[in-house]
Amino acid sequence: DGGxxxxxxxxxxxxxxxxxxxxxxxxxxxxxxxYRQDPGQGLRLIYxxxxxxxxxxxxxxxxxxVSREKKESFPLTVTSAQKNPTAFYLCASSGREVNxxxxxxxxxxxxxx
Amino acid sequence: KQEVTQIPAAxxxxxxxxxxxxxxxxxxxxxxxxxxxxxxxxxxTSLLLIQxxxxxxTSGRLNASLDKSSGRSTLYIAASQPGDSATYLxxxxxxxxxxxxGDGTTLTVKP
Numbered sequence: 343d344g345g346x347x348x349x350x351x352x353x354x355x356x357x358x359x360x361x362x363x364x365x366x367x368x369x370x371x372x373x374x375x376x377y378r379q380d381p382g383q384g385l386r387l388i389y390x391x392x393x394x395x396x397x398x399x400x401x402x403x404x405x406x407x408v409s410r411e412k413k414e415s416f417p418l419t420v421t422s423a424q425k426n427p428t429a430f431y432l433c434a435s436s437g438r439e440v441n442x443x444x445x446x447x448x449x450x451x452x453x454x455x
Numbered sequence: 456k457q458e459v460t461q462i463p464a465a466x467x468x469x470x471x472x473x474x475x476x477x478x479x480x481x482x483x484x485x486x487x488x489x490x491x492x493x494x495x496x497x498x499x500t501s502l503l504l505i506q507x508x509x510x511x512x513t514s515g516r517l518n519a520s521l522d523k524s525s526g527r528s529t530l531y532i533a534a535s536q537p538g539d540s541a542t543y544l545x546x547x548x549x550x551x552x553x554x555x556x557g558d559g560t561t562l563t564v565k566p
Contacts, residue, residue, distance in 0.1 A: 348498075373551070384459070384544060384556035385499075398552055432498055440486045440551045441506055446498040 344369045346447035348433050353452045355420065355427060363418045363450045365433035371445075372438035374416035378402060379430040379449075388431075391416055392438060420452060428453050457482045459547055461557035468535055469565050476530040476560045478545035483523045486548040490519050490530050493542045493559070502543075503530070535564045 346367045355361045367374065373392045377385040387400030391410040405424025410416055416435075420427045430451050434444045458481045468474050478488070487506045491499040503512045503519040505528070511520040518531040528545060544559040 346498075375552075377556075382558065384558045385546075386556075387553060390552045392551060400553070434499075438551070440548060443489055443501050443504040444546075444554065445501060446491075448498040449496075451496070 346433055346435055346445060348431075348447035348450050350450060351448070353450055354455045355452060356455050358422045360419055360421050361452070363420070363431055363433075363452070365416045365418065365447060366414055367416075367433075367435045367445075367447075368414060369435055369445065370413075371435035372413070373436045373442075374410070375434040375436075375444065376400075376406070376408065376416070376418045377432045377434065379432060385432060388418065457485075457547060457549055457555045459545060459555050459557040461543075461545060461560050463560060464558065465561045465563075467563040467565065470535060470537060472535050472564075473531070473533050474535055474562070476532070476543050476562070478528040478530070478557055480526045480528075480547045480555070482549075483526055484549075485523065486550070488519075488521055488528050489546045489548070489554070490517075490528075491544045491546065493544060499544065532562075535562075537564045537566050540564050 349364045375390040376388040389408040391397035407419045432449045433447045436442045436444045489504045490502045505521040516533040521528045542559040542561045546554045546556045
């Protein structure tokens with residue numbers, strides 16, 4: 343089955359620690375996205391990538407970093423500079439054309455220890 | 456800056472009722488609008504995608520309309536069922552990279 347796999351499902355971060363969230367897709371999509379969702383709110387864009395080896399900052403990129411070395415993979419690192427990392431993180435992908443729908447993974451819930 | 460509003464924030468209806476969820480946006484320069492469903496603790500499931508040149512899309516008991524000039528979209532759910540209980544989000548596509556999401560409407564369908 344084609345889809346987007348996010349891991350782990352739950353993640354805990356200690357003070358001063360960097361953590362990396364995994365996102366893998368087998369939909370052959372060019373574009374991939376990372377969103378943050380806080381309770382009772384919509385999604386806010388962290389980073390997006392439209393092609394391998396290229397990515398752009400979204401609306402709330404501070405304290406986060408990404409890489410896009412392979413078409414299938416778009417990992418997100420939450421650095422120690424992100425002071426309020428507790429949230430639900432969602433990865434999405436879509437075809438390169440702007441008229442293509444976005445498809446989402448099941449999310450990773452990050453909490454601070 | 457594009458803003459997307461969904462009203463009401465929560466809605467409770469008896470089973471079998473037809474209902475309408477609303478989504479409004481401030482900038483009509485959009486490429487498309489997508490409706491999603493989100494179950495608690497889960498990711499988003501795409502329901503319908505309406506391109507800017509289209510007026511509506513239908514899938515089963517769901518019908519979504521788009522009026523770009525007035526900045527509005529509606530999601531109509533016919534003959535609601537308890538399994539329809541979820542949060543429904545709309546998102547407008549601004550360009551190849553960016554979409555703006557509403558905060559969602561949480562729907563409860565009571566048996």
